[in-house]
Amino acid sequence: MSAELDLQAYLRRVGLVAAPTADLAGLRALHLAHATSIPFENLDIQMGLPIRIDLASIQAKLVQRRRGGYCFEQNTLFLAVLKALGFDVFSGEARVRLGTTDLLPRTHMLLIVQLEGRPWLCDVGFGGRGLLHPVPMDGEAHRQFLDTMRVVEEGRLRVLQSLNQGAWEDLYAFEPEPHTSVDYEMANHYTSTYPESRFIKTLTAQLPSPEVRRILRNRSYAEIRGDQVEGRELAREEVVPMLRDVFGLEVPEGATFRGLND
Template sequence: MVVDLEKYFARIGWDGGRAPTLETFRSLHRAHVIGIPFENLDVVAGGVPSLDLDDLQAKLVESSRGGYCFEHNSLFGAVLEQLGFQVTRLSGRVRYGARPGEERPRTHMVLAVEIPGVPGRYLADVGFGGLGALLEPLPMVPGQVNEAGGRRHRLVVEETEGWAPVWVMQAFRGGGWEDQTAFTLDRVPVPDLKLGNWFTATHPRSPFHRLFVQRTFATGHHLLLDTKTVTRTGPDGAVHHEQIEDPDELLRLLESDFGIAPPTGLRLPADAA
């Protein structure tokens, strides 16, 4: 199956040209991040999100739903390939929030993208929830700083003895550079990504068993729901926190503020809401 591009473009509110250019790539990446929320309702409900294209289209494109990294980047990678970009799927680790020296499993997915006629590759990641996420693709040039929408990012490379070099995506926050994700450049076949997706959704200690939803807005506002805490961040950096204890109120908030239509009959577990 292929993605219905007309429906996808309508979903993210995009009407640009379809030539596989850097400008197309940048604007598509930004429109996807703003147009489709990050959410893990299927995992919270005890399921494993499907990475099959028909299921991704039904959920992320044709319904008022979102997904997490494996879903977002699987869909976006397929769209880019249909437009003529060359896409390499990679797996990585989330470093944001990790303790010093902690090495987390490969529970993240990113894309390395080549543009016809343009030298080098770009990092694409439309499925990383948080203020440190990319709005636009990042040139895969170590140390080069890229700024988009008030967010600054760069890639650094860590050499490891006997292992492939590790690429680390960093965001400039709080006056310094902060690790967000890390990955290697080994191509990861789809079956291996599905294995990582299953592990992330089913492992009893997976952080995705708690409710985690985020939305980035074109105005520069950012909205995060982490378990029962709603965090609203303005374009000026002002932060407001709100605690919501009522699961029914959380479900209403998903629809009214995040633009997500919760699955019929969804009941949030007590430890997730």
Template sequence: MSDTAQSSPGTPFDLGAYLRRIGFEGEPRADLATLRGVHLAQMRGIPFENLDALGGTAPSLDPADLTAKLLHSRRGGYCYEQNTLLACALEALGLRVTRLAARVALGAERIEDRPRTHMALLVEVPGDPQPYLADVGFGAIGALLEPVPLVAGVEFHDAGRRHRLVHAPQRGPLEMWVLQAYGPQEPEGPGGAEDAGEGPWQAQYAFTLEPFEAPDFEVVNWHIATNPRSPFSRRSYAQRVTPDRHLLLSGRLLTETRADGTVTERELTGEAEARRILDEDFGITAPEGVLLLG
């Protein structure tokens, strides 16, 4: 596999730079082991953050701009950036990727109350009849760490987290899938929910298998980044995942969830501390001029 590969016709993608940025070790191949490996490595290697949107700018989803931001600077991105980058890498590896649009269900009374504003991926591995749900851009503790097979009613353990896919009542011609996570969820996150719900299995988002294209996400990306009612334009969010902890910054609140389930929270004192925490704990150099705490 060459260091520079094609993610789509006419769009060069620097696969070598991507693999170095996420710290992937081993020989990259068009197989399930590589899919799992790069998925987990990107989750741990590139932080989630919404600082462009917080500053009033819709981040570019052009592969060249994503490469400059996510691979060659101390920045991260939110779902459209993270999953577009992963899609480019997987296509460069020779995997088939379908972009999906999902409704965030976390905290919603009804799935239908939420628009399709989240991006996820359906990945097909050569020689494997089973497609996989992949998603490195869901900024919550219920996010996937590794891809899971598109199979309903089976519990999957992905790098220490527990997930399953179930079917929602069908309201149209396409089957509705729901990703659920097991365990406590943060009570407030990018979905804007004040209550994450009750019970150990909690819905994260719902989707159909209808393909969505890059222009669809350009529109949704602009809306989410610039709409004054969007949580991403009103409050800073950052997430960092390591083997032993999940770190979440939501406005002034910094929450650390350890692998043993221990949760600690504290409020940041001001802009200077917020920038220091992002730099030291998240690996993010916050852009100048963006007010992190409002």
């Protein structure tokens, strides 16, 4: 992260007129603003373009070009912002679960902030039922608008869970210890190029708000309000207008996506 952060440009991107203070109220406001302003998306992977996770490239894409990104892009940017504002923060890696019992590789980046004498999980780059606010790693259930989240212990691991249809669902598991940028370079390369990666196989764009989570996966569009899900299958010609109008993404003319080659 040797590039200089343009904090004012970032704040404009997420709709904040001033930098939040380095306290819990500021962290919550910043986390919510980022999560609801910068979509989770993998358009570049789907178009066969490389994903660069140095800060300069991320700012050019997510801030200046007003695109979105996935965890390595989103949380690298958020990490730089938190450090610039004076938060005590480090980054970690997780194994995604999402209901599976298979042991998957560490392909997710997360952040942990030390605040008010305890650790808080921050993550603006998970998608799905990801966090809107930071959540304390205390094992307790915490309501976040329409969702309920918690971080529980599992031996040396911590597990982020979401309450889904009355049952706790594992989202991902991680050891609460720092990782470095070289770990993310390797994981990013695997995630964005491995033929069996879900990001190679599936086009996605996702944007949450306190009232609704909007999710596109290939041609399946859904609006999720807590346990209520409404959705439909799009015609192929509806996908690009959906990306532009609903998710606010700039899509090049004539763009083709791997996940729609069926």
